[in-house]
Amino acid sequence: MRFFIFLALIAAVPALAQGIAPQDRRSGFETMGPEAQAMQRDDFSNPAMLGVAAGEAAWNSAPANGKPACSGCHGDINATMRGVDARYPARQANGAVMDLTGRIQTCQSQHQAITPEPRESAGLLALQAAVALRSRGMQIEAPASRGLSEAVSRGEALYRQRLGQLNLSCAQCHDDHWGRSLGGTRIPQGHPTGYPIFRLEWQAMGSLQRRLRNCFTGVRAEPFPAGASEWIDLEIYLRQRAAGMASDAPGVRP
Template identity: 40%
Template sequence: MGRASRGRAPAAGLVLVAILLAPVQAEIKSGTEFLSPELQRQQADEARNPAFFWVEQGRELFSRKPTPDAQACITCHAEPQQSLRGTATRYPQVDAASGRLLNLEGRIEQCRVERQGQPPFGYETPELLSLTAYVASLSRGLPLDVRTDGPAKPFYEAGKTLFERRQGQLNLSCTQCHDGLVGQKLRGDTISQGVGTAFPAYRLEWNDVGSLHRRLRACSLGVRATQFDYGAPEYLALELYLAARAKGLPVETPGIRR
């Protein structure tokens, strides 16, 4: 359904350090703070940030009828700059009707199927990436504030467990890098705290915009662990946990990442 990610295994020296080093969690910072000053400026400049091309495509799709007989998104969500501002800060969230955990992509797909009567786009398709980037961009600058209590609690706990669990042939956990090795270098990149505030984002390695799940799949490949499907329950739960770690940080979509 989506395109496979190409990840890279960590360098042997850092792997050894990660295994020996007990994770120490510091104040959570946005991944933008780990970019070079030039990339930070490029991300902030709509004219120079290539991801804004996807935002513009999403804006067009939002106002376009998928078929002559179907309604456009804007029919229900008039003046989206006001009506949808803040929406992305609350995702992933539990759908009250189904009890399923939905991220922003899942909610858009749900609307497309149930409200517009259309087949889902599918993860990593240009259409879904563009619509997700557009809707998320409407909340740019607002703080993340996902729910982790009530119906969301078991999903949050599952995500936390996955973040802390050693995985793959390298026997590494997310927390060993994203808590224990923050600020150190890995193949020329600076290890961040792994929050997803900028996704969908334009990643230089991809030369393309991709979802957070594409990045998570690359991390799974990097430690030689199982790559779950795009939209898999494991990655949805992990996405919720990462959003909770980033509570209070601003939405930065569309971001730039190395």
């Protein structure tokens, strides 16, 4: 018996190392409790929609320096931002790869000539939520099909690398042990379908980078600085892993 248990531990790794089969993928929305699902299903009880409302107001308001509002260049958010979040992170015309947050910050500095709002600020999360809503229900596009294969590989290497004092990789929890209980918490598969999210644990809106930072400190690894290219690589790999799943942004999560 003891021998068999030991073999089972060894065998678990090759059996699962390929990750999650497409038909077995479940978003955080699907695996969270019915109360949180109900909160997200009704736009009037989803707190992230307050962020959307604030973001839409910001979209249409010009900065004090006379430069255009977002709408001054992009027009109607419903038309021009449709499907944009589903294809982010994305390579820009100048070759740089940016997440949606970085893209909005670039607009703020280059076209609005204002100091970009910092990552995790309510204003930036609100704008991101307003943009992300325009991809809700759409399939997440595979970054590898948009010339980001190298970033996908770098992100996957990071995803599979053991990290921190606890010596755990992302894959060991989210590929190999999803659905199991870590203390009182059910381990999700870790698909970024709903960002920015209103997380009940935070009692606030937050980004994917904030969520990833939580996992890093959870395994007692030092997180990368905000906006670091490693975070973007990891996001790109996670979007590749979730490609074809429907966006449910802006989501509620426990």
